[in-house]
Amino acid sequence: MPYIIRNAKSEIVALLKEPASGLEEFLPADNKEVMQFLGLKSGDDARGALEVSDRELARVTEDLIQLLIQKNLILFTELPLPVQEKLLLREKLRASLNEPTEDSFLDDQELI
Numbered sequence: 001m002p003y004i005i006r007n008a009k010s011e012i013v014a015l016l017k018e019p020a021s022g023l024e025e026f027l028p029a030d031n032k033e034v035m036q037f038l039g040l041k042s043g044d045d046a047r048g049a050l051e052v053s054d055r056e057l058a059r060v061t062e063d064l065i066q067l068l069i070q071k072n073l074i075l076f077t078e079l080p081l082p083v084q085e086k087l088l089l090r091e092k093l094r095a096s097l098n099e100p101t102e103d104s105f106l107d108d109q110e111l112i
Contacts, residue, residue, distance in 0.1 A: 002027060002034060012037040029053040062090065 002015035029049050068074045
């Protein structure tokens with residue numbers, strides 16, 4: 001995050017999680033313009049923006065691990081046990097929120 005939409009004066013008027021058709025300008029969450037748009041000015045606000053960015057990066061990392069598993073570049077069972085447990089817990093929590101997931105970290109055969 002965030003992809004941005006600008007007005008005719010090149011001012012940010014909207015932030016998007018995903019790129020929109022024809023609008024693919026991306027700025028990091030700690031970018032000065034983004035922080036101004038969000039009304040963030042102090043160091044504490046910058047820390048808050050960094051925390052948001054960290055949470056988003058955690059999801060990116062999960063998605064990257066999922067992609068590596070899907071492409072058979074790594075096996076889920078090759079990950080350290082604490083990592084496996086955390087990934088499975090997060091997947092279970094997302095499922096309880098009815099957030100759609102592409103695939104499970106484990107397929108049915110691996111559950112046996």
